[in-house]
């Protein structure tokens with residue numbers, strides 16, 4: 001990269017980071033009692049895969065004590081405890097019931113790494129208990145739960161980081177600087193694609209016995225009661241509506257967030273045009289769709305979502321990515337690289353902008369965790385606060401609702417929290433919780 005380009009990126013980095021630091025929130029936890037140099041005490045709820053990865057990023061900072069691990073699967077608890085002990089020489093207390101974790105006064109923050117259908121209840125109760133929260137994405141499994149979580153964070157003055165780590169990824173931070181400084185010209189379109197084999201679900205398996213050590217009723221929690229099936233459980237739950245939203249929400253929140261961020265829109269979509277189908281002939285077990293194309297018209301540009309499960313190839317040699325199309329150039333980005341492709345100026349017989357390439361990007365969970373920990377101490381808003389998590393989640397939930405009720409076009413009235421053109425869609429806004437679990441009321 002040439003020096004003038006480097007200076008441009010540096011200058012705009014300062015401008016963008018200044019924008020991020022808003023709204024100082026008072027804290028009960030980090031008030032006068034605890035020095036800024038003190039370690040932060042965290043608990044992990046939902047330990048198997050991503051939650052544990054995020055806990056490790058916390059521990060790697062050297063700024064964190066892990067006081068508790070909580071999981072409804074004793075096998076997971078045992079395995080993760082051993083790793084925390086071996087790799088970090090820490091001995092967290094083990095829990096099966098997150099409510100007991102929240103009773104512990106010395107825990108400052110919780111990481112929620114459960115499946116999506118649990119995020120809302122645990123996040124709200126953690127907020128009520130005065131904990132700060134790192135909640136994995138999508139912020140929750142429904143629109144109604146997202147609304148409640150935004151309210152909870154504000155009502156209880158909590159620092160909340162939603163696990164959309166691309167908000168702290170260098171590639172996308174640079175991309176946003178290039179877009180917002182006008183380098184690619186007026187933004188016209190954001191084309192997003194996500195093609196992943198795993199989106200097809202799993203090979204069919206019959207219902208079976210609950211594995212030893214698993215409290216399956218607790219795993220289901222507020223979701224409807226069903227016989228145990230290994231495909232509706234660890235890892236592959238994401239292909240069933242009761243717990244997740246398939247590839248549309250799994251990758252959708254990460255990538256659609258980039259399309260929303262490009263226009264600085266922290267808002268729900270007003271109108272969504274959806275095509276959804278199951279076109280793969282492979283016999284797989286899932287409820288979610290394998291093929292979805294969705295158009296999100298914005299006031300000044302349009303976002304296109306193009307998703308194909310069971311296919312791993314995509315444009316620009318990448319199975320997923322974001323193409324920001326501006327009048328002076330098109331910027332194509334994924335988590336590891338970006339390229340700016342200039343438009344040609346026919347009068348000047350020259351490219352309208354300089355071509356740029358960057359190819360050394362990395363996953364950014366660690367940076368996202370660093371931001372969370374800094375915000376716990378400073379009480380500033382995180383890089384992905386609940387309002388941003390909600391906006392991204394609604395861009396995934398609304399097309400999924402459209403697909404489920406067969407509505408090609410859905411119009412959303414965010415002020416009144418309803419679809420204005422489809423009664424059937426309104427029935428899917430808020431879930432009915434299975435007793436004894438109750439949807440939080442705030």
Ligand SMILES: NC(=O)c1ccc[n+]([C@@H]2O[C@H](COP(=O)([O-])OP(=O)(O)OC[C@H]3O[C@@H](n4cnc5c(N)ncnc54)[C@H](O)[C@@H]3O)[C@@H](O)[C@H]2O)c1
Nearest residue numbers: 046047048049050071072073113114116136137163234235
């Ligand atoms: N940010 C990212 O890039 C990223 C990547 C993968 C997954 N995720 C998100 O992380 C979350 C977890 O996904 P995963 O792939 O790790 O799922 P997983 O099924 O591998 O792990 C979930 C764990 O939560 C436990 N659990 C379920 N209910 C619980 C409860 N009430 N209390 C305590 N533990 C409970 C399960 O037993 C399991 O150990 C999801 O929200 C997912 O969307 C984010």
